[in-house]
Amino acid sequence: MKKLIVLAIATLFLLAACSGGKDKVTIGVASNDTKAWEKVKELAKDEGLDVEIKQFSDYNVPNKALSDGDIDMNAFQHFAFLNEYKKSHKDAKISVASTTVLAPLGIYSDKIKNVKKVKDGAKVIIPNDVSNQARALKLLEKAGLIKLKNNFGLNGTTKDIKSNPKHLKIKAVDAQQTVRALSDVDFAVVNNGVASKAGKDPKNDPIYLENAKSDSVKPYINVVAINDKDKDSKKIKKVIKLYHSKEAQKALKEDTKDGEKAVNLSKKKLKISKTV
Structure with missing residues (x-):
């Protein structure tokens, strides 16, 4: 024993x-x-x-x-x-x-195939955290959809939009919710990882994609x-x-x-x- x-x-x-x-x-x-x-x-x-x-x-x-x-x-x-x-x-x-x-951040849509086809008054979803909201708005500007104030920086918000010629109705939500809202809006700005988790191809599915070689994306x-x-x-x-x-x-x-x-x-x- x-x-x-x-x-x-x-x-x-x-x-x-x-x-x-x-x-x-x-x-x-x-x-x-x-x-x-x-x-x-x-x-x-x-x-x-x-x-x-x-x-x-x-x-x-x-x-x-x-x-x-x-x-x-x-x-x-x-x-x-x-x-x-x-x-x-x-x-x-x-x-x-x-x-x-x-x-790279991307603009995704279940309704339009080309960012140039965005209609007046389109509903748009972007991430709501400070850094990604600013990044999303910069992407919308790069896509030719809005104009931002000259001193926009890394922490800008929708209040810093200088010009919105297409009268986009922009709403900020939790980053994880952006891709889920695609069926309810005209397009959404979605983080790469969030898009991938939802089954999207972050390289080929966006109708507009952030330029990964630009100095502006280093932050x-x-x-x-x-x-x-x-x-x-x-x-x-x-x-x-x-x-x-x-x-x-x-x-x-x-x-x-x-x-x-x-x-x-x-x-x-x-x-x-x-x-x-």
Whole structure:
């Protein structure tokens, strides 16, 4: 009997040692490049890392989860979104650790095939968070549908529309709701990841697409965000390196149908970009 107890205890210690042999990293995502992170999770096993992917359906939650310590890193937002979040949450100790992709914003419609065919008084849906609302309005201007004030910047709203010749009826809603509203409006400005989740092809379905090569889209490069206390974390650096590996990037390209452009800024460029 004593031998059995000793054996059982030894087994428990062995299991504990095995399960505790791997460092764990939890990453929060709310976009469509999950396959890339799944590949990272697969590759991380050989690095002694246990990567957990936590999905969020609301853009307002991942940063709070990061600040609260519920996750170790997140990858769902661009520079402009994070900067705006930190302005409204002064106690948020969040830093940019790396860049991931540029996901071009698009104008989608179930009713028209050409942006030049937009009718007078058309109903339009755009994201309501500050950074993406400004980005959406800039896209409408690029498409020749409205004119914005000269000092529009990164935080402009519908109040900063200088001219609306087609009398567009613009309504801002939660970014996740934009694609669902397509049946009720003439067109909508939809984030790349939201469109992909809804089964849209972010490269070919938009009737107008943001120019990914333009300098004006640099504030909208997506990032990996971490808690300030983890800026020197070796396991997080290892996860980021795996994300930029050939295997993970191949998974990203296949998953997004080449609708997202991989971005891996150097430390020098990353420091400059943090100020956008």
